Amino acid sequence: MIHIHDLHKDFRVYRHHRGGLGALRNLVTREFQVVRAVDGVSFDIARGELVGYLGPNGAGKSTTIKILTGILVPTGGEVRVDGRVPWQQRREHVAHIGVVFGQRTSLWWDLPVVESFDLLRHIYHVPDARFTRNMAHFEELLELGPFLNTPVRNLSLGQRMRADLAAALLHDPPLLFLDEPTIGLDVVAKERIRQFIKAINRERSTTIILTTHDLGDVEKLCERVIMIDHGRTVYDGALADLRARFGGDRVLAVEFETTPEPAALAGRPLPGAQLMRVEGNRAWFRVAQANGSRGMAELMPVLFRDFRVRDVSVGEPEIEEVVRQIYEGKLLTGVDDGGQTTAS
Secondary structure (H helix, E strand, C coil): CEEEEEEEEEEEEECCCCHHHHHHHHHHCCCEEEEEEEEEEEEEECCCCEEEEECCCCCCHHHHHHHHCCCCCCCEEEEEECCECCCCCHHHHHCCEEEEECCCCCCCCCCEHHHHHHHHHHHCCCCHHHHHHHHHHHHHHHCCHHHCCCEHHHCCHHHHHHHHHHHHHCCCCCEEEEECCCCCCCHHHHHHHHHHHHHHHHHHCCEEEEECCCHHHHHHHCCEEEEEECCEEEEEEEHHHHHHHHCCCEEEEEEECCCCCHHHHHCCCCCCEEEEEEECCEEEEEECCCCHHHHHHHHHHHHHHHCCEEEEEEECCCHHHHHHHHHCCCCEEEECCCCCEEEC
16 A cells, blocks of 8 residues: 655745844855755555554654655655655645544534535535545544534534544545554543554555554554654564563552651662652652563562562553654664664
């Protein structure tokens, strides 16, 4: 479905000079610097996959998505989406994709939701029978009924996101781009959106690329993740393998009878363990994979000897913690010429 090889995108950024002389210089000269937003990204996505595309702000995620949707033209590299070159066959391409940007809407602000859907039906030339079938399906899955006749400007954020998802899928696109689809939503609204995305992927084999900073979305929706940083791929593989490869340490959660002083925990020698954080009367310790059960066996007596412990539990690091450490460079020594990760 999607093929990207050695993708590059450079932007020319105007260099502004400050001060009185700088203002004069700005008038008579135009200086630019080249900023590389995407630097040799390569990956393939098969039809029907639901892939998380992750990275910190400025990593190149949005630039990649804009190239895949035909908005931007790359500086170099090869891109094919369902056999098309997006920026060369833009009209045909946009008729076969759906896009949802969490902070923007594709609906008409002053029109009721149902009239926006009707306009989109004509724009995409959706047959009446298919439109009726899709509307019934989306009304059931997304509970659109109560606000179909409400102007878009009066919708809550959760309602607007549900309407935008339905709008993006009215014409049955085989490929859907989701950019922060649950941003700003409460827990109930997030779960409804996630269940809908899973259902569309499962029932219609819709290929979905999800970009998000909410790693709860990734854990609940994606089996595969592609992570980029500074425009380069740092990981491409199964989410489970990411945990196994970089999350092999164990986390010991300790609940104390009273709230401990963080300085007392941080300043005390803790065999084979590292204090992660303290919240109220709870503390979390990372026990290195290399220390295994020996690390736990050495840590537990120290805690019970020096503190009043109410309860303990052992688990794996949360995916947020694993990803954070990868981006901070604690779990990678570098990226090789092929864009693959090299573990420390």
